[in-house]
Amino acid sequence: MSQLFQEAIIISILASTIRIMTPLLFSAMGELITQRAGIWNMGVEGTMLTGAFAAYLVATATGSLWLAVLAAVVAGALMGIVIAFMTATLRVDHFIAGLGLNLLAGGLTLYWFQSYIQGRPQPIFSGFQDVAIPLLSDIPVIGPVLFSQRALTYVALLVVPVVWFLLYRSRYGLELRCLGENPKALDVKGLSVSARQYAAVMLGSAMTGLGGGFLMLGFSDRFLADFTAGRGWIVIVALIAGNWRPKGVLVAVTAFAFLESLATHLQVVGAQVPHQLLLALPYLASIGLLMGLRFRSGQPARLGIPYARE
């Protein structure tokens, strides 16, 4: 293989790592906010799927990609209301609430999709294109990897420090983390636990929905059944692997995206490995990771435990 070809492959692997990573990053940061507030939302997959579908619907109906982004955010927030209602108001077991949401989302999106196309060939849209940042994108290697990406990719990378600041430097973040560690400590200060949980879950789910929407608008032109293909579960793994910290989650998501990108490229290069195995690589890595992980010091103490005063 020529030197040039090797370099091109490496750049391509890295660039696609970033591409794969960013939708996940929105969803993972959203789920981080949700879980830090004590709600173990298992409905990431369903929320992403709904976000993706809402984006598809609005993109094909109106032709406006930014309206489609808004639709994904709103759809996510609505899913958040459902989760918050079940966990904070009805105090249903968090896992059951989330799993129910996934089933609901899978069924509803398909149903809506069918009634939208009504047997006709499905409409397609043309999604976001790369936005090369002048000057920066001309830097060798780094330029094509980091500065020649979709617009939302830049936003996603900014979301990490923003979430970090929200969690650790703002008073809302302190209250939000308190919800996950010991909601009673807020309750005895006279603050409403459930109002704050609603707010956190809605914000978190809106970001999760945005992740699904970006997946649709950035990397596809049509809707398919089970469009998110297990990415929601990867987000949950990333949260555990990242020990519930923004930086850790960023690293975990990057590692997952890198493996997936590597797997795709190895196929293209024609490595002598069954391609099913390559595709399964990131998922196998996640399973291995979860089995090996005992380090859960960052897990919020009251994560997944419904709060009741009496």
Next chain:
Amino acid sequence: MSTALRVEGLTKRFAGVTANDDVDFDLRRGEIHCLFGENGAGKSTLSSCIFGFYRPDKGEILLHDQPVHIASPMDAIRHGIGMVHQHFVLVPEFTVLENIIVGTQRSGWRLNAAEARQKLKGICDGYGIDLDLDAYVWELPVGRQQWVEILKVLYLDAQILILDEPTAVLTPGESRVLFDIVRKMCARGMSIILITHKLVEVMQSDRVTVLRKGKVVATLDRPETTPDELARLMVGRDVFFTVTKPELAPGETILAVEGLSARGFWGDAVLKDVSFSVARHQILGIAGVAGNGQKELFEVLCGVRRPAAGSIIFKGEEVAGMSPRAMMDRGVGHIPDDRFREGLVPEFSVAENVVLGWQRNPKYCKGPLMDRDAITGLAREMIGEYQIATRDEHVAAGKLSGGNAQKIIIAREFLHASGLVLANQPTRGLDVGVIEYVQTQLLKKRAEGFAIVLASEELSDLFNLADLIAVMFKGEIMGIVDPRTVTVAEVGVMMAGRRGETAASKKRVSA
């Protein structure tokens, strides 16, 4: 003196239980008013109603003789009422400062810690409280965590302070400091409601209201009452504070522990070089604030936790590292400290719990099946013998009161133990009547020739029962002392980490 707070006709019901029944109560400005009563008398419920945490079903609350509506802790805080809850309401992952300011800032995005720090410095200096505001709460010893709770309340400018059993986690020395500071608060015009079920503490207050089964029994000026009268009012009958312990010469050594160490989940040393021995007819008391390695010690002794080093000789046999089942088979009985989580399966019936752990015994099974008749027979027998108050043997154990649950555990362990009983906090949270019963049962086993290891946070338990007291602090034994020659205060000092002389070594010197 003016009235700071008055409660009239307050009634609070939980599903099926009337926790407060038409309670009248008043608090004068600048006084320490004790709410005194047994566990379950309704003290915490009453204070939670005053704090707006629970909503009373009936009754009125007046502040400075004005009726007020307290619908939530927010209202209470606005009216200058602060409460330190019976169980810590802290976030271990937060710093002291974060615990205090969380939820108190009303405007702005950024955390405003500087202003809070300033104000807290003032409060700490004023009361002589020395606390590192930037320490994480999980780093602090339990005793110091109580100061965080108190600072939380002072930070919100409380004028009326409710302290719900604040000394439960404190050593005697720390309790004294707490009382000094509470006195200072009163001198500055604050009014204090102090909840306790300890007589020594009641005797330091200005007035006492005694609660029994949710009702106010009496409100008394403290100087005009006596501990005996208060105890009688609390329980509703005469109580004898000391069970009589006959002198018995210790027999041969049953359990000898030498250089025992163990590690916790994170690899930290939870037991360090623990050595002691217990003989037939002997009760070894383990004193110490909970969380200083008592639980781990018992776990190692009954086989649930592996020791990292050291030997355990039971009846002449090395048993360190053996499985719990092997220990049970050898005759070790274990009464764990967490009744409903480790001592019982709350969802199982009384009968199932009585036989729990012995279901393999041919007496209680027929091949792979349980022998219903044998188990029911055993349960009925135990219910009679140990006076377990239950409708019948089919009731779920979790439905029983703490005292009756404890009796199930005692019945089961005493039935099968031979030689050694390990009892961890067997009287914790029980009514005086049941405490007396448990103590009597332990003494009965001692008379029968058992060796007993008994851990208790209540020094009165140990001074009543133990032949020797080993004091534990941070996983180490600070000394083994003879209750006949040592004072409660001396044991208290050792509980806080000062090394004491061991009775054994004293003897060796004199020999």
